[in-house]
Amino acid sequence: MSRIILTGDRPTGRLHIGHYVGSLRRRVQLQNEGKFDEIHIMIADAQALTDNWDNPEKVRQNIINVALDYLSCGIDPTKTNILIQSMIPELTELTFYYANLVTVARLERNPTVKTELGMRGFGESIPVGFFTYPISQAADITAFLADTVPAGEDQEPMIEQTREIVRKFNAIYGETLVEPKILLPENAASQRLPGTDGKEKMSKSLGNCIYLSDEPDEIKKKVMSMYTDPGHLHVEDPGKVEGNTVFTYLDAFATKEHFEEFLPDYQNLDELKDHYRRGGLGDVKIKKFLNNVLQTTLEPIRTKRHEYEKDISYVYDVLKKGTEEAEQKAAKTLDAVRSSMKINYFDDKELMLEQQKEFDEAAKEREEKAKRRR
Ligand code: ATP
Numbered sequence: 001m002s003r004i005i006l007t008g009d010r011p012t013g014r015l016h017i018g019h020y021v022g023s024l025r026r027r028v029q030l031q032n033e034g035k036f037d038e039i040h041i042m043i044a045d046a047q048a049l050t051d052n053w054d055n056p057e058k059v060r061q062n063i064i065n066v067a068l069d070y071l072s073c074g075i076d077p078t079k080t081n082i083l084i085q086s087m088i089p090e091l092t093e094l095t096f097y098y099a100n101l102v103t104v105a106r107l108e109r110n111p112t113v114k115t116e117l118g119m120r121g122f123g124e125s126i127p128v129g130f131f132t133y134p135i136s137q138a139a140d141i142t143a144f145l146a147d148t149v150p151a152g153e154d155q156e157p158m159i160e161q162t163r164e165i166v167r168k169f170n171a172i173y174g175e176t177l178v179e180p181k182i183l184l185p186e187n188a189a190s191q192r193l194p195g196t197d198g199k200e201k202m203s204k205s206l207g208n209c210i211y212l213s214d215e216p217d218e219i220k221k222k223v224m225s226m227y228t229d230p231g232h233l234h235v236e237d238p239g240k241v242e243g244n245t246v247f248t249y250l251d252a253f254a255t256k257e258h259f260e261e262f263l264p265d266y267q268n269l270d271e272l273k274d275h276y277r278r279g280g281l282g283d284v285k286i287k288k289f290l291n292n293v294l295q296t297t298l299e300p301i302r303t304k305r306h307e308y309e310k311d312i313s314y315v316y317d318v319l320k321k322g323t324e325e326a327e328q329k330a331a332k333t334l335d336a337v338r339s340s341m342k343i344n345y346f347d348d349k350e351l352m353l354e355q356q357k358e359f360d361e362a363a364k365e366r367e368e369k370a371k372r373r374r
């Protein structure tokens with residue numbers, strides 16, 4: 001069986017460091033290891049419209065931002081297909097058929113959808129499109145016969161929903177689709193990076209992000225005003241590391257090399273954490289270290305972005321080619337789905353012949369009956 005990756009992001013803003021550790025960093029690594037036969041990365045504009053239908057300009061403008069962020073992180077279009085979701089009508093058609101296999105109650109139980117509905121304050125006016133986006137996500141994943149989805153923890157319920165749809169589809173219509181697996185970051189801090197405000201998740205919609213393209217002074221300002229341990233008032237006070245966002249970020253980003261370069265008094269993060277717990281380590285010192293770590297990590301990404309920003313037509317070329325290639329794959333899957341579901345009327349030569357035979361036989365019987373009656 002081919003090994004195929006599908007992941008994506010909503011073009012609702014520039015990408016942030018949560019995307020980077022949750023999924024993007026892994027995608028680049030997998031791309032360069034070359035163990036996968038195909039890698040598709042989708043800019044999920046149709047999904048973004050399910051809660052931004054009244055702001056299409058925002059979605060339109062952020063497609064280029066997301067594409068630039070991909071390229072500047074090292075996504076290589078000669079190895080990875082970048083595609084735009086809405087440009088592939090096959091995905092919408094698959095969604096429509098999969099919708100038959102999912103109940104309203106099942107969608108209501110999806111914990112990520114529940115949280116997101118709350119966040120968006122839809123109240124009683126939940127748009128059908130938003131409510132059903134897990135079904136469209138199943139279409140995206142299965143259209144490319146993806147077996148692996150590198151993503152953050154919030155995507156687990158979506159992948160589970162996809163797996164259920166695949167199992168149901170294959171059981172009813174015959175083996176057609178591939179059941180995907182989520183590939184979570186190994187490091188717990190990276191599975192769901194909190195916001196700079198200490199909120200559970202860094203998210204474009206919550207405005208608590210450090211963006212990959214932030215300028216050095218913005219990064220520094222955000223880091224220095226970050227949430228730590230509210231009980232750690234004086235340097236000599238013992239401090240808490242759990243739930244301390246600065247340490248969570250260090251968990252996700254700090255390497256041995258960072259310690260050697262910026263904080264050689266400590267061997268590693270465990271030593272730094274122990275000192276903080278004992279007391280005698282100030283917030284400013286750990287924030288300065290985090291700032292250095294993030295500046296070193298983000299500098300090459302930002303520099304590359306500025307290069308790509310000089311040639312936007314190249315980036316659109318990449319998107320167009322990637323989308324065209326992706327559509328061919330999706331069309332193949334849709335053909336298989338249509339044939340399994342027996343809705344491939346014009347492609348099935350047998351169908352017409354068999355039906356003709358049945359009608360001919362019925363006509364013959366009718367004739368014979370009439371003869372007998374006479
Ligand atoms: P939105 O607020 O518009 O939903 P988002 O910031 O949640 O935006 P998505 O486009 O929904 O971003 O997510 C894209 C990918 O990034 C998914 O794989 C998701 O799991 C991952 N991701 C997003 N935020 C985080 C985070 N804070 N920590 C780890 N992974 C994340």
Ligand code: MG
Nearest residue numbers: 010154203204
């Ligand atoms: Mg999201």
